Amino acid sequence: MELSLHRLRMLRELHRRGTVTAAANALHYSASAVSQQLAQLERDVGVQLFERLGRRVQLTELGTLLAEHAEEILESVGRATHALENAQDGLSARLTAGVWASVASGLLPAALTALAADHPGIEVRTRELAPEETAGAVRDGTLDFSFVIDYSDYPMPWDPALAREVVAVERLHAAVPTGVLPDPAVSLNELAEHPWVLAGPRSHFGRAVRIACQQQGFEPKIAHEVEEQATALAMVGSGLGVTLVSDLGLSLLPPGVDIVALTEPVMRRVSIAYRAKGTPRPSVRLVIEAVRAAAAEKGLGASSTLP
Structure with missing residues (x-):
């Protein structure tokens, strides 16, 4: 058999x-x-x-x-x-990673290019999932590792079967139609009367933004509920509302969108999650180091704490 x-x-x-x-x-x-x-x-x-x-x-x-x-x-x-892997001199491994759009476009190209140059035996394949789904896929063995996020006002519930290591820290910015806000910085309160384009409350991002707005005393007026950040930004570029976008999400920016700093920082921490039994595989450790280096080059160096 x-x-x-x-x-x-x-x-x-x-x-x-x-x-x-x-x-x-x-x-x-x-x-x-x-x-x-x-x-x-x-x-x-x-x-x-x-x-x-x-x-x-x-x-x-x-x-x-x-x-x-x-x-x-x-x-x-x-x-x-x-x-x-531990017994090899020249490391060889095939890994499957859980990603979402802004990580795939903003961090992985530089990280995987550097990894391939230094460790050509490591092959990383990616699978795009919603950020709130990736940790479960690692726990179940579907993925070898995944990217996960925590927001300053809304940390993600954590599974003790998983370990995570911070690779980048991002700031969220207001994304508004061109010319709508002339000032270089804006408070969330100043966006209260604008229509919003935002992911649903079941998504981690959608919930985190709603919490940030509630802490400033208002509920965002959701005109368009869409899950994909690129879609939300395209709708902002068409004048249909405002949204928030992270540093890595700026790589998805279409024409017609102005990026305005928030006077009350909303931050998020990007980590890599892997199964917690023992030490991480040597190949996963090398991926973590490559992603951290790519984030540092973009000014998004990892930190263990959020403001």
């Missing part, structure tokens, strides 16, 4: 999440693809792993047993990978 690690990972997610759809979403596959791979796993082992209850798939007793062993197997594979 040969066990596919790929299929065992799918089995583990089904055991954790309870449905094929939830497992597929966590692994970024279609539900039908996961179903097909699980059916093949059942054929591989030659015993019944699943039973149908209406439209749901449930693990049998043997399926649960294999899923529990899958946890141990996949953890062992991770430890073996770590050990092999």
